[in-house]
Amino acid sequence: MSNDLLIADLAGKARNASITLRGSSIESRRAAIHAIAGALESNVDEILAANQEDMNRERSAGLSESLLDRLELTNKRITGIVESNRKVASLPDPLGRILKSGTLPNGLKQNLVTVPFGVVGMIYEARPNVTIDASVILLMSGNAALLRGSATARYSNEILVKVMKNALTKTSISPEVIQLIQSDDRDTVRALLHARGKVDLVIPRGSASLIRKVVDEALVPTIETGAGVCHVYIDQYANLERAIPIIVNSKTHRPSVCNAAETLLVHSAISDDFLAKALHELSSRGVKLNCDAQSLKVAKRNKIAASMASSESWGTEYGTLEMNIAFVSNVDEAIEHINKFGTQHTEAIVSEDEPTIERFISLSDCAAVMVNTSTRFTDGEEMGFGAEIGISNQKLHARGPMGLEAMTTTTWIVRGEGQIRE
Amino acid sequence: MSNDLLIADLAGKARNASITLRGSSIESRRAAIHAIAGALESNVDEILAANQEDMNRERSAGLSESLLDRLELTNKRITGIVESNRKVASLPDPLGRILKSGTLPNGLKQNLVTVPFGVVGMIYEARPNVTIDASVILLMSGNAALLRGSATARYSNEILVKVMKNALTKTSISPEVIQLIQSDDRDTVRALLHARGKVDLVIPRGSASLIRKVVDEALVPTIETGAGVCHVYIDQYANLERAIPIIVNSKTHRPSVCNAAETLLVHSAISDDFLAKALHELSSRGVKLNCDAQSLKVAKRNKIAASMASSESWGTEYGTLEMNIAFVSNVDEAIEHINKFGTQHTEAIVSEDEPTIERFISLSDCAAVMVNTSTRFTDGEEMGFGAEIGISNQKLHARGPMGLEAMTTTTWIVRGEGQIRE
Numbered sequence: 001m002s003n004d005l006l007i008a009d010l011a012g013k014a015r016n017a018s019i020t021l022r023g024s025s026i027e028s029r030r031a032a033i034h035a036i037a038g039a040l041e042s043n044v045d046e047i048l049a050a051n052q053e054d055m056n057r058e059r060s061a062g063l064s065e066s067l068l069d070r071l072e073l074t075n076k077r078i079t080g081i082v083e084s085n086r087k088v089a090s091l092p093d094p095l096g097r098i099l100k101s102g103t104l105p106n107g108l109k110q111n112l113v114t115v116p117f118g119v120v121g122m123i124y125e126a127r128p129n130v131t132i133d134a135s136v137i138l139l140m141s142g143n144a145a146l147l148r149g150s151a152t153a154r155y156s157n158e159i160l161v162k163v164m165k166n167a168l169t170k171t172s173i174s175p176e177v178i179q180l181i182q183s184d185d186r187d188t189v190r191a192l193l194h195a196r197g198k199v200d201l202v203i204p205r206g207s208a209s210l211i212r213k214v215v216d217e218a219l220v221p222t223i224e225t226g227a228g229v230c231h232v233y234i235d236q237y238a239n240l241e242r243a244i245p246i247i248v249n250s251k252t253h254r255p256s257v258c259n260a261a262e263t264l265l266v267h268s269a270i271s272d273d274f275l276a277k278a279l280h281e282l283s284s285r286g287v288k289l290n291c292d293a294q295s296l297k298v299a300k301r302n303k304i305a306a307s308m309a310s311s312e313s314w315g316t317e318y319g320t321l322e323m324n325i326a327f328v329s330n331v332d333e334a335i336e337h338i339n340k341f342g343t344q345h346t347e348a349i350v351s352e353d354e355p356t357i358e359r360f361i362s363l364s365d366c367a368a369v370m371v372n373t374s375t376r377f378t379d380g381e382e383m384g385f386g387a388e389i390g391i392s393n394q395k396l397h398a399r400g401p402m403g404l405e406a407m408t409t410t411t412w413i414v415r416g417e418g419q420i421r422e
Numbered sequence: 423m424s425n426d427l428l429i430a431d432l433a434g435k436a437r438n439a440s441i442t443l444r445g446s447s448i449e450s451r452r453a454a455i456h457a458i459a460g461a462l463e464s465n466v467d468e469i470l471a472a473n474q475e476d477m478n479r480e481r482s483a484g485l486s487e488s489l490l491d492r493l494e495l496t497n498k499r500i501t502g503i504v505e506s507n508r509k510v511a512s513l514p515d516p517l518g519r520i521l522k523s524g525t526l527p528n529g530l531k532q533n534l535v536t537v538p539f540g541v542v543g544m545i546y547e548a549r550p551n552v553t554i555d556a557s558v559i560l561l562m563s564g565n566a567a568l569l570r571g572s573a574t575a576r577y578s579n580e581i582l583v584k585v586m587k588n589a590l591t592k593t594s595i596s597p598e599v600i601q602l603i604q605s606d607d608r609d610t611v612r613a614l615l616h617a618r619g620k621v622d623l624v625i626p627r628g629s630a631s632l633i634r635k636v637v638d639e640a641l642v643p644t645i646e647t648g649a650g651v652c653h654v655y656i657d658q659y660a661n662l663e664r665a666i667p668i669i670v671n672s673k674t675h676r677p678s679v680c681n682a683a684e685t686l687l688v689h690s691a692i693s694d695d696f697l698a699k700a701l702h703e704l705s706s707r708g709v710k711l712n713c714d715a716q717s718l719k720v721a722k723r724n725k726i727a728a729s730m731a732s733s734e735s736w737g738t739e740y741g742t743l744e745m746n747i748a749f750v751s752n753v754d755e756a757i758e759h760i761n762k763f764g765t766q767h768t769e770a771i772v773s774e775d776e777p778t779i780e781r782f783i784s785l786s787d788c789a790a791v792m793v794n795t796s797t798r799f800t801d802g803e804e805m806g807f808g809a810e811i812g813i814s815n816q817k818l819h820a821r822g823p824m825g826l827e828a829m830t831t832t833t834w835i836v837r838g839e840g841q842i843r844e
Contacts, residue, residue: 019761023784104806108795117817118787196637200817215618219637221818242840249842339441361835362445365540373530373838382843383834384526395539395622395831396643397819409817412805413783416795418664420671421804 003183003191007146010179011198014119014144017176022116022142024173026093032173033089033136037082039167040132040160044078047163050155051128058152063126066256071126071153081129085136088387094141094404109415114408116142121192121202121220123148123210128156130205135164135178137389141407144177146199148192151184158182193218205390208317223397223406225390228258228345229317230375233334233360235351236267240274242372243350247278249374250348252285256319258391259346259378263314263324265334266295275325276302282323292326299325314341331356335363345393346370346378367392367400425605425613429568432601433620436541436566439598444538444564446595448515454595455511455558459504461589462554462582466500469585472577473550480574485548488678493548493575503551507558510809516563516826531837536830538564539622543614545570545636547628550578557586557600559811563829566599568621570614573606580604615640627812630739645819645828647812650680650767651739652797655756655782657773658689662696664794665772669700671796672770674707678741680813681768681800685736685746687756688717697747698724704745714748721747736763753778757785767815768792768800789814789822 021029040047051073059068100112120143124130131149138145149157157180165175181188192202196219203223204214214222232250234243250261266275275298279289283304290309291299299306306325313324314337328334331349338347348370349360361369368378378400380388385403392398398406443451462469473495481490522534542565546552553571560567571579579602587597603610614624618641625645626636636644654672656665672683688697697720701711705726712731713721721728728747735746736759750756753771760769770792771782783791790800800822802810807825814820820828 019785022787102806104804108799110805115787215641221816223818239840245840245842253843359445361833363441364833365444365537366833368834368836371835371837372840373836374842376843377530377836377838377841378834382526383532384524394643396645399832400834410821411783411786411788412790412800412822413793414790414795414799415793416799418661418667419795419799420667421675421796421798 003185003187004194006183007181007188007191007195008198010181011119011146011195013176014146014179015198017174018116018118018142018144020174021139021144021177022118024142026095028172029140029142030089032139032168032171033085035167035171036132036136036164037085037089039163040078040082040085043159043163044075047078047156047159048073048075050159053155054153063152067126067152071128071156073128073156077129081132084387085132088136088140088404091140091386091404094408099410106419107417108419111413112410113413114405115411117200117407117409119144119146119199120407121146121148121195121199123189123192123202123204123206123214125150125206125210126152128153128160131157131160132164133387134389137387137404138407139173139177141404143407144179146179146181146192148181148188154184189213190217193220193222196220203390223390223392223402224394226258226393227317227343228260228393229263229315229341229343230259230261230346230348231263231265231334231338231342232261232348232350232375233265233328233331233338234267234270235331235349235353235356236269237353237356238267238270238350239352239372240270243274244278244281246348246350246372246374248281248285249376251282251287251323252321253374253376255321258317259375260319261323261348261375262316262318263326263341265326265328265337268294268327268329272298272301276304279304279306279325286321288322290322290324294327295325317343331359332363335360339365342366343393345391346375348373348375425607425609426616428605429603429610429613429617430620432603433541433568433617435598436568436601437620439596440538440540440564440566442596443561443566443599444540446564448517450594451562451564452511454561454590454593455507457589457593458554458558458586459507459511461585462500462504462507465581465585466497469500469578469581470495470497472581475577476575485574489548489574493550493578495550495578499551503554506809507554510558510562510826513562513808513826516830521832528841529839530841533835534832535835536827537833539829539831541566541568541621542829543568543570543617543621543624543642545611545614545624545626545628545632547572547632548574550575550582552627553579553582554586555809556811559809559826560829561595561599563826565829566601568601568603568614570603570610576604576606611635612639615642615644618642625812645812645814645824646816648680648815649739649765650682650815651685651737651763651765652681652683652768652770653685653687653756653760653764654683654770654772654797655687655750655753655760656689656692657753657771657775657778658691659775659778660689660692660772661774661794662692665696666700666703668770668772668794668796670703670707671798673704673709673745674743675796675798677743680739681797682741683745683770683797684738684740685748685763687748687750687759689756690716690749690751694720694723698726701726701728701747708743710744712744712746716749717747739765753781754785757782761787764788765815767813768797770795770797
């Protein structure tokens with residue numbers, strides 16, 4: 001079967017299942033998620049065995065340790081996933097929420113209500129936890145899931161989908177709401193991105209090159225996730241005691257994720273002593289420092305290892321313990337730098353001066369502005385969403401962390417008594 | 423200059439202007455719109471003269487009467503446009519609205535607030551009124567406008583943009599917030615659709631072929647507008663007195679627009695007398711009828727002119743006085759037909775039976791469901807938005823009529839006192 005036919009077939013099954021799913025009660029969706037969670041627990045040995053096969057094969061093939069870490073499932077990780085699934089089931093129903101309501105002068109009553117997208121495709125890399133998380137979040141929001149995981153996790157994904165579908169057979173929700181694209185062929189990604197009218201939305205989660213491919217090729221609606229070149233700006237009116245933990249946390253707490261900071265901007269009125277202390281804290285945690293000319297002098301004077309930043313440094317998402325440092329002469333220059341090199345993800349300011357904070361907020365064009373706190377807080381769990389299917393890096397539809405609500409669209413329901421337009 | 427450079431240049435000017443626009447007060451945006459409205463009134467003679475040049479040239483070139491009608495500006499039309507501009511200025515500020523607000527367990531205070539997109543491109547056909555309406559709606563919502571109108575309206579667009587920019591020079595808003603792409607070259611459309619990172623959103627308004635081109639070529643985020651194959655379903659429990667005016671209004675009130683109905687579905691339990699009366703009312707208003715076998719019999723028996731529908735009829739957006747007629751055996755079959763041939767725009771049901779209505783609503787996957795009223799009410803003005811920049815035909819971001827709110831995105835503002843992630 002050609003990949004276009006394969007996708008059409010799976011999307012068709014998902015579509016049929018989605019039609020009954022959109023009419024299902026919240027109780028039945030919750031029961032289905034609990035059934036899935038229970039089945040994952042009961043089948044943990046089989047799941048871990050399949051995952052070990054993937055791990056062994058990929059380790060032999062030379063997959064990097066950081067990717068192997070993403071691929072690996074453990075008892076503890078499965079427990080965490082299952083707990084988070086049950087938390088999703090406990091959240092309020094995202095469907096049927098009335099967002100707007102009113103009666104028009106002609107007597108028409110109109111409500112804007114939330115409804116599911118229908119069929120949502122996911123394209124993602126190694127991590128098999130996405131197979132479960134996405135299925136559960138999409139099920140809770142009334143959407144059928146069309147999953148295109150990576151060949152790296154093929155056995156893991158197969159067993160997880162088998163366990164979840166099997167669990168659904170004992171519920172009132174059709175197992176067909178979860179569809180796995182079981183093919184290593186990269187062309188299935190293209191076919192999915194071209195499945196116009198068959199798939200309502202595709203969300204890519206993974207590397208910058210995957211996101212770029214999706215943007216270039218997609219004929220279906222997509223939500224970009226991902227790239228984060230985030231900045232921390234230390235203003236002249238900063239509380240310097242607070243500033244250093246915020247810098248260190250933003251960079252080093254989990255450098256591989258998109259809300260980690262890549263660049264530190266420091267107001268030039270701030271003492272060199274502060275910068276020296278900040279650089280020392282970073283350097284002592286293994287952070288490689290790429291400095292502008294002025295901050296490099298401070299580093300050298302204080303015998304802190306640092307290099308000159310290159311022209312590429314400022315726009316690079318390192319994802320590792322590496323950070324750019326620059327002086328700026330005021331908040332406007334900080335914003336100018338951010339608008340030039342940032343990716344409109346998360347920008348932090350440390351300042352006690354309200355007008356400066358307001359100016360930073362009003363000129364920042366990004367998903368989240370952090371005032372006197374770490375960039376790491378742009379996160380669905382931290383923000384209280386209870387679940388996260390990804391962090392949108394676009395302005396359309398959803399911006400920043402996406403939970404259940406982001407997986408819904410709307411319908412106007414207009415009720416009349418025979419009104420017509422004059 | 424290549425078209426890519428041309429677009430980069432105009433988008434750059436728009437971007438710079440948008441940065442100050444996003445920080446502007448609602449008072450200054452309102453004053454700017456009033457200045458534009460006043461200037462349009464003062465320059466009406468010059469505007470009409472330029473429009474007449476376009477009309478004369480296009481009439482000689484053989485443009486159809488319906489397109490000439492769209493192209494034409496008159497004193498009355500300008501008055502209407504200016505009135506609608508002033509109405510936009512009177513609407514609540516769409517920016518800075520707090521959509522969500524909360525304090526997290528760690529003490530972080532977070533608000534989700536509305537902010538502008540930045541630079542919004544418009545690609546549209548003959549209608550010069552879009553040049554004004556789009557500029558004003560985008561200005562009110564804090565966005566710079568990058569306008570790519572049609573060569574058909576070139577003099578009209580040039581004078582309108584000149585008058586609007588000139589008006590802005592006397593206000594605190596930069597005239598650079600409006601940029602006209604003055605080129606007939608079709609390749610400027612491609613360049614605009616490829617201007618990734620330079621344009622935040624592009625909205626096409628026009629024919630199905632334009633929308634298709636946008637979907638195929640765009641690398642920038644877009645909102646599809648337009649295609650409407652809308653249905654009216656007359657249920658067995660319909661109030662038949664109400665049904666006929668709803669059918670006639672949905673089809674004939676303004677057949678060229680996307681919310682006009684193309685297909686009438688009738689429950690097979692309804693008497694042939696009702697259908698005969700409905701077909702007579704349509705036929706007597708010049709509606710060409712394309713019937714399924716059973717409804718064709720009714721037409722013939724009652725000596726009403728009608729043809730057999732072809733396989734293409736059901737999915738065609740006529741935009742003219744032409745309508746498809748079919749019998750269905752129940753609401754589920756009606757929905758099945760709609761899901762097969764509809765474009766997820768507007769679907770109407772005429773019924774007095776609440777469970778049937780609920781089933782129709784829950785299974786319809788469209789922007790608007792009309793219960794006992796005309797499909798023509800899917801309209802920003804009618805729905806009380808006060809302005810409409812287009813009707814979204816997609817599920818992402820905005821669905822159905824788009825007013826000021828749809829031209830905003832969001833930013834999370836998170837305020838802390840030094841919190842970091844543990």
